[in-house]
Amino acid sequence: MTTCNLIPECCRHSGDDALTVEDYGRALPRWCLGCGDHAILAAVQRFCRDEQLPPEKTVCVSGIGCSSRFPHYMETYGFHGIHGRALPIAEGIKMARPELNVFVSTGDGDCCSIGAAHWIHAIRYNMDMTVLLHDNEIYGLTKKQASPTSPRGLTTNTTPRGSYLNPLNPLSATLGVANVSFVAQAVDWIPDILHEIIRMAYHHKGFSFVRILQRCPAYLPNTFEARVKDPSSVRLLTHEDGLVPTPAIARVYGNQEEHDPLDIHRAREIASVSDPIPVGILYRDPAVPRYEDSFDSDRTDTAETTGTALERELDKITIQASA
Amino acid sequence: MKTIDLPKSSTALREGNVRNLTEHVVEIVSDSGEGAQKCGQSFGTIAARMGYGVWTVEIIPAEIQPPARSVAGASGNRIRFASSPVTNGGDDADLVIALNEQVLLGRVGEMKPGCTILLENKWKDDPDSSVAGAYQRTVDDLDQAGFKVREVPMEEECLKHVSNARRGKNMFVLGLLCGIYEFDTQLAREQIESIFAKKSRAVIDANVGLLEAGFAWARENFDLRIRIPATRPDQPLVVANGNTAIALGIVASGMKTCAMYPITPATSASHYLSEIFEKVGGFVHQAEDEIAACCFAIGASYAGSCAVTITSGPGYSLKQEAIGLAVMAEIPLVVVNVQRGGPSTGQPTKVEQGDLLTTVFGSHGDAPKIVIAAASIEDCFYSIITARKIAETFNMVVVVLTDASLATAQTLFPRPRYDESWHAPPIDQSPVPKGALRYDWDPETGLARRFIPGQPNGMHAVTGLAHDRRSRVAYDPRINQEGLQNRSKKLVTLQKTLKTPPVFGDGEGDLLVVGWGSTRGAIEEAVRRVRSEGEKVSALHLRFIQPMPPGIGDILRRFERVLIVENNWSDRADGAGIDEDNRRYSALALLLRARYLVDADCWSEVMGQAIKPATIENVIREKLS
Numbered sequence: 041m042t043t044c045n046l047i048p049e050c051c052r053h054s055g056d057d058a059l060t061v062e063d064y065g066r067a068l069p070r071w072c073l074g075c076g077d078h079a080i081l082a083a084v085q086r087f088c089r090d091e092q093l094p095p096e097k098t099v100c101v102s103g104i105g106c107s108s109r110f111p112h113y114m115e116t117y118g119f120h121g122i123h124g125r126a127l128p129i130a131e132g133i134k135m136a137r138p139e140l141n142v143f144v145s146t147g148d149g150d151c152c153s154i155g156a157a158h159w160i161h162a163i164r165y166n167m168d169m170t171v172l173l174h175d176n177e178i179y180g181l182t183k184k185q186a187s188p189t190s191p192r193g194l195t196t197n198t199t200p201r202g203s204y205l206n207p208l209n210p211l212s213a214t215l216g217v218a219n220v221s222f223v224a225q226a227v228d229w230i231p232d233i234l235h236e237i238i239r240m241a242y243h244h245k246g247f248s249f250v251r252i253l254q255r256c257p258a259y260l261p262n263t264f265e266a267r268v269k270d271p272s273s274v275r276l277l278t279h280e281d282g283l284v285p286t287p288a289i290a291r292v293y294g295n296q297e298e299h300d301p302l303d304i305h306r307a308r309e310i311a312s313v314s315d316p317i318p319v320g321i322l323y324r325d326p327a328v329p330r331y332e333d334s335f336d337s338d339r340t341d342t343a344e345t346t347g348t349a350l351e352r353e354l355d356k357i358t359i360q361a362s363a
Numbered sequence: 364m365k366t367i368d369l370p371k372s373s374t375a376l377r378e379g380n381v382r383n384l385t386e387h388v389v390e391i392v393s394d395s396g397e398g399a400q401k402c403g404q405s406f407g408t409i410a411a412r413m414g415y416g417v418w419t420v421e422i423i424p425a426e427i428q429p430p431a432r433s434v435a436g437a438s439g440n441r442i443r444f445a446s447s448p449v450t451n452g453g454d455d456a457d458l459v460i461a462l463n464e465q466v467l468l469g470r471v472g473e474m475k476p477g478c479t480i481l482l483e484n485k486w487k488d489d490p491d492s493s494v495a496g497a498y499q500r501t502v503d504d505l506d507q508a509g510f511k512v513r514e515v516p517m518e519e520e521c522l523k524h525v526s527n528a529r530r531g532k533n534m535f536v537l538g539l540l541c542g543i544y545e546f547d548t549q550l551a552r553e554q555i556e557s558i559f560a561k562k563s564r565a566v567i568d569a570n571v572g573l574l575e576a577g578f579a580w581a582r583e584n585f586d587l588r589i590r591i592p593a594t595r596p597d598q599p600l601v602v603a604n605g606n607t608a609i610a611l612g613i614v615a616s617g618m619k620t621c622a623m624y625p626i627t628p629a630t631s632a633s634h635y636l637s638e639i640f641e642k643v644g645g646f647v648h649q650a651e652d653e654i655a656a657c658c659f660a661i662g663a664s665y666a667g668s669c670a671v672t673i674t675s676g677p678g679y680s681l682k683q684e685a686i687g688l689a690v691m692a693e694i695p696l697v698v699v700n701v702q703r704g705g706p707s708t709g710q711p712t713k714v715e716q717g718d719l720l721t722t723v724f725g726s727h728g729d730a731p732k733i734v735i736a737a738a739s740i741e742d743c744f745y746s747i748i749t750a751r752k753i754a755e756t757f758n759m760v761v762v763v764l765t766d767a768s769l770a771t772a773q774t775l776f777p778r779p780r781y782d783e784s785w786h787a788p789p790i791d792q793s794p795v796p797k798g799a800l801r802y803d804w805d806p807e808t809g810l811a812r813r814f815i816p817g818q819p820n821g822m823h824a825v826t827g828l829a830h831d832r833r834s835r836v837a838y839d840p841r842i843n844q845e846g847l848q849n850r851s852k853k854l855v856t857l858q859k860t861l862k863t864p865p866v867f868g869d870g871e872g873d874l875l876v877v878g879w880g881s882t883r884g885a886i887e888e889a890v891r892r893v894r895s896e897g898e899k900v901s902a903l904h905l906r907f908i909q910p911m912p913p914g915i916g917d918i919l920r921r922f923e924r925v926l927i928v929e930n931n932w933s934d935r936a937d938g939a940g941i942d943e944d945n946r947r948y949s950a951l952a953l954l955l956r957a958r959y960l961v962d963a964d965c966w967s968e969v970m971g972q973a974i975k976p977a978t979i980e981n982v983i984r985e986k987l988s
C-alpha cells in the first residue's frame with residue numbers, strides 16, 4: 041500500500057489507517073468458481089484501495105443478474121436495484137449527490153436488453169459515473185438463455201438450434217450515441233489491464249462505459265477458453281493518452297495497435313471487429329458536457345429561501361382581502 | 364335556477380329584465396385556437412378578483428388541431444361563479460357563448476333547459492351553402508328544443524375595430540360577458556394588460572378596444588343584466604388549478620427532484636415546477652420513460668434527497684416494479700398519479716377515479732404503501748407536503764391521487780402561509796454508530812433508521828431481494844416473514860396517528876354518502892341540498908385510503924344505509940345479468956365492504972367528467988325512495 045506521508049491531508053487514510061483491499065470487501069462472493077465476476081470485483085477493490093476512495097462516499101449500483109450481485113460484495117454504499125434499471129437509479133443518486141463516486145455493474149441482459157433504453161439515454165446524459173458492463177454473452181442468473189450479445193448460433197435453453205440473430209455490439213452501439221464520452225474494452229482474464237482501464241474510466245469526468253468480456257464457466261465453458269489461452273486473440277490499443285502497457289504485459293500481448301482515443305472514426309472501426317478482441321481505450325472526450333452540470337447543485341436551499349421563493353410565487357396568484 | 368330570457372329586439376333596460384341571482388354557470392366554446400379558453404380563464408380571474416366564488420373547468424378537444432367547425436373540436440371553458448365559495452363545477456350551463464354552431468352541438472347535454480345561447484351569426488351568410496344550411500338548421504333545432512338562441516354579429520362588430528376578427532374575437536366575447544354580468548370593466552382592462560404583458564402597446568390597445576366594443580354592444584343590444592352580488596374576501600386567497608397547487612406543494616415540501624415523463628393530464632404540473640425550480644434550485648428531470656423517472660427519483664431519495672415522480676395512468680402502470688423496489692428497500696418516495704380515463708390509453712384528457720385499487724394493491728407481492736387522495740385543489744397543495752413528511756418519517760412510498768378534474772379546474776382557496784416545518788431536513792451526514800443495522804426494525808413501530816451515503820459506518824447495499832436487518836440477502840424464510848411483517852407494521856403505526864374524518868351533516872341518519880378524492884365538493888353540495896329539505900343524509904369523505912383512519916366502521920354503522928359515490932366503473936345492481944354473486948362494486952365500495960363488513964351500495968359513472976351535484980342529488984333521492 042502506498043501512503044502519502046508528505047502531505048497526509050491529501051489522503052483520507054494514510055499510514056496505518058490506510059484501507060486495504062479486504063476493507064473494501066463485504067460478504068464472500070457467491071459466484072461460481074472461475075466466474076469472471078470475481079476478477080472484476082478484485083480489480084475494483086484494488087482500485088478503491090489504490091485511490092483510498094472513502095467507502096461512505098462511494099456507491100455501487102446494479103440491476104439484476106449474477107453480475108448485479110456486485111454491490112453486496114463491496115464494503116461501500118450499494119444499491120442492488122431491479123432488472124435493467126441500474127442506470128436511472130445511478131443517475132438519480134449522482135444528480136442528488138454529485139460528490140459521490142458512482143460505479144454501476146450491469147450484465148449484458150441487464151444493460152443491452154431490458155435496460156437498453158436507459159443505456160442509450162445514459163450515454164446521452166453523460167453523468168459522471170463508471171459503468172462496468174459484465175458481458176458474459178449469456179443470461180447467467182436465469183440459467184443460460186440467449187442474450188443480445190450471444191454469438192449467432194449459440195445453443196442455449198431458448199435457442200436449441202443455435203441463436204438466430206447476429207449479436208448486438210455494445211461498443212458500436214455506445215459509440216453511435218450523441219454525447220458519448222468514454223468507451224473502453226477489457227477482458228476479465230488480464231487483471232492488470234482491467235484495473236488500469238477502470239482507473240482511467242474513474243478519472244474520466246463523464247459516463248465511462250467499460251465493456252468487460254466476462255467468463256461464465258458454468259454455461260459457456262468453451263466460448264472463452266480459446267481466447268483466454270491465446271494472447272494473440274487480444275489486440276491492445278495503446279497510446280500515450282490511453283493505455284500504456286507495462287513491459288511485462290507488452291511482452292505477452294504483442295498484438296498491439298496505436299490508437300488515439302480522440303479519433304472516433306477509427307474507434308468505430310476498431311469496435312466493429314471482435315476478433316482479435318480490441319482491449320484499451322477506444323474513445324475519450326473530456327469536453328462533452330455533463331447533465332448534472334446543467335443544474336446549479338451548489339445552491340443550497342434552506343427553509344428560509346424556500347419560504348421566500350414560495351411567497352413570491354404565491355404573490356402572483358393572490359387576490360388580496362378587502363381593505 | 365331560472366333561465367334568462369333574452370328579448371330578441373333591443374329595448375330599453377327595464378327593471379324586470381334585471382335578474383338577481385346568486386350564481387351562474389357560463390360556457391364559452393370555439394374551435395381550438397380561437398381563444399375561448401383564454402376568454403374563459405380571464406372571465407374567471409376577473410370574477411375571482413371581484414370577490415365571487417369561482418370554479419372553472421377546461422373544455423379540451425382530444426386533438427391538438429381538430430378540424431374547424433367540428434363537434435369534437437369544441438375548446439373552451441366553463442365558469443361557475445357565485446356569491447359564496449364554490450367547491451365544484453356545478454350543474455348544467457345557464458348561458459353559453461359559441462363562436463360556431465358545430466362546437467355547440469357536443470355541449471347541448473351540458474346545458475340547462477331553456478339555457479341562453481349567444482351565437483356568432485356570421486355563418487348564416489357563409490358563401491358555402493352547406494355551412495349556411497348547417498347553421499340555420501342548428502339554430503332552428505336549438506329553438507325547437509327550447510333554448511333561447513341569440514344570434515350576435517361578432518365578426519361584423521369586431522371588424523369595425525380590427526382587420527382580422529379571428530384574433531381578438533375572444534376579447535369581444537369577454538366584453539359581452541362583462542356587459543351582461545355588470546362586471547368591473549377596469550378589472551377587465553387590467554386582465555387584458557396582464558395577459559398581453561409581453562406584447563406591444565398596440566396589441567393591448569386593440570384588445571382593450573374589442574373588450575369595450577363587446578361591453579358596449581351588450582349594453583345597447585341586450586336589455587338583460589344578471590346581477591350576482593359579490594363579497595370581497597376577508598383573507599387573501601390564491602387562484603390555482605390542482606396541478607399548480609401540486610407544483611407549489613412540491614416547492615413548499617422542500618423536495619428538489621421531480622422526475623417525470625410527459626403525460627396528460629399530469630404534465631402541466633412539471634411545466635410550472637420547472638419554471639419555479641429555475642429560481643429556487645432543484646430540477647425537473649424529464650426521463651426517457653416512466654420507469655426511468657421512478658428509478659431516478661428512487662436513486663435521489665436513496666441518496667438523501669426525497670424525490671417525487673409525477674404521472675398519470677399509463678405511466679403509473681409502468682412504475683409498478685420500481686414502486687415495489689422502494690417499498691422493499693424502504694426508500695422514501697412520493698408518487699403523484701393524476702388519474703385520467705382508463706384502461707390503456709383510455710381518455711387522456713378526461714376525468715376518472717379508476718386507479719384506486721391499482722394504487723392500493725399495485726406492484727406484485729405484498730407492497731404496503733400509503734395512499735392519500737386529494738379532495739380539493741387546496742388539498743393538492745397540502746397533500747404533497749404531508750406526503751413528503753410521511754415518506755421520510757416512515758421510509759415508505761406515498762402515492763398522492765388526484766385526477767383530471769382537480770388538475771385542470773381553477774378555484775380559490777386561502778393563501779397558504781409558509782411554515783418552516785414543511786421543509787425537508789438537510790441530508791444527514793453524521794456517523795452511524797458502529798454496528799448499527801440498516802433494518803433495525805423497531806418492534807413497536809416497524810420503523811428503522813435510514814443510512815444515507817456519506818454517513819460513515821452506514822455502508823450497506825439496499826436490495827429488492829428479501830433481506831435481513833443488515834440488508835443482506837435472506838435465504839431463511841423466517842427472515843422474509845419478518846421483513847414483510849415490519850413493512851406492514853408501519854401502516855399500523857401511521858394509522859394510529861390519523862384522525863377520524865369529520866362527518867358532513869349529522870353523525871347518524873338514514874343515508875351516508877361516502878366518497879374520496881375530487882368528488883368531495885359535488886357530494887357535499889348534493890347532500891346539503893337534500894338536507895335542506897329535511898332528509899337525514901350525511902356525507903363522509905376519505906383522504907387517507909391506505910391506511911384507513913380509525914373510526915370509519917363506527918360511522919358507517921350509524922347509518923341505515925351507506926352509498927359510495929365514485930367516478931369509476933361499477934355494475935348497477937339492477938343491470939342485465941347482474942346479481943350479488945357477480946356484481947362488480949366500485950373501488951372504494953369494494954374496500955369498505957371488505958374491511959367493515961357493511962352492506963354498502965355504490966353508484967358510479969364513467970362519463971369522463973366530474974360528477975355533477977344534481978346527478979348525485981338524484982341518486983340520493985332514488986336511494987331514499
Ligand SMILES: Cc1ncc(C[n+]2csc(CCOP(=O)(O)OP(=O)(O)O)c2C)c(N)n1
Pocket residue numbers: 104105106107108123146147148149150151174176178179180181182187
Ligand atoms: C423484470 C424482470 N424480468 C426478468 C427477470 C429475470 N432475470 C433476472 S436476471 C436476468 C438476466 C440476467 O442476464 P445478465 O443481465 O446478462 O446478467 P448475468 O446473470 O449474465 O450476469 C433475467 C432475465 C427479472 N429479474 N426481472
Ligand code: SF4
Pocket residue numbers: 070071072074075076077106107176180181255256257258259
Ligand atoms: S452462472 Fe456464469 S455468470 Fe453466473 S456466477 Fe456462474 S459463472 Fe458467473
Ligand SMILES: [Mg+2]
Pocket residue numbers: 105147148149174175176177178179180187
Ligand atoms: Mg450476462
